[in-house]
Amino acid sequence: MSYYKNIIHFYDQLFPLDQDKLDFVNTDSYSAQKILDIGCATGALCHALYHLGHEVVGIDIDKKIIDQARGLHDDGPTFHSLDMLDLKQHFEVAAFDQILCFDNTLAHLPNEMAVRQFFKEMSSVLKDKGVFKCEVVNYDLVLAKGILELPVIQVDDLILKRHQCLEQQCMECYTELIHDGEVEKNCIPLFPVRYEQLQFLLKEAGFTKIEHYRDFKRNKPEGDHIYNIIEARK
Numbered sequence: 001m002s003y004y005k006n007i008i009h010f011y012d013q014l015f016p017l018d019q020d021k022l023d024f025v026n027t028d029s030y031s032a033q034k035i036l037d038i039g040c041a042t043g044a045l046c047h048a049l050y051h052l053g054h055e056v057v058g059i060d061i062d063k064k065i066i067d068q069a070r071g072l073h074d075d076g077p078t079f080h081s082l083d084m085l086d087l088k089q090h091f092e093v094a095a096f097d098q099i100l101c102f103d104n105t106l107a108h109l110p111n112e113m114a115v116r117q118f119f120k121e122m123s124s125v126l127k128d129k130g131v132f133k134c135e136v137v138n139y140d141l142v143l144a145k146g147i148l149e150l151p152v153i154q155v156d157d158l159i160l161k162r163h164q165c166l167e168q169q170c171m172e173c174y175t176e177l178i179h180d181g182e183v184e185k186n187c188i189p190l191f192p193v194r195y196e197q198l199q200f201l202l203k204e205a206g207f208t209k210i211e212h213y214r215d216f217k218r219n220k221p222e223g224d225h226i227y228n229i230i231e232a233r234k
Contacts, residue, residue: 039105
């Protein structure tokens, strides 16, 4: 089932482009780069990076959200409906300077084996000294404290609630979108990947320098931060 099923028409309202996220990517760029955005959704970040002078490719497994990204009528970024485990089939070796995987996209992989495969494929299409930047829910915190709800998102008359339920090594995420009094529900399985797993698998895939932050301003982890931001270099 599609993650975007009940939010596709409201995605940019619920998740507007974050300037700190844009700066997190662009401040690492001293000149124009080729950037791959995995799980690009409506492509807002791709378009912003393109207008800053970068060559940008956005991929998402959901064809409807990719059609929406293409519908912005901007000739700059290139968009593909593509599984994140099929990178080597579609891109050349060492094609990208930066590869991005934000908005908890990594947790949509089914298990550790799939994360390992993704990291290896991602590393192969990333240039030497290239950088991988990732945002994933801090599942160490979620599992340790039994957190069953992520923060509610409310924009005008839109309300998005996200509930979680742990089932063995898999987590179910239930979303409720409330709009004009109507409630639309969806459920998607997530893999609660821990930071130590990520660190180990990135090193296994050839990354030698891994930085860990609590936000896109590169503040170091402390307290109960809800997201892990990772910056890994080959």
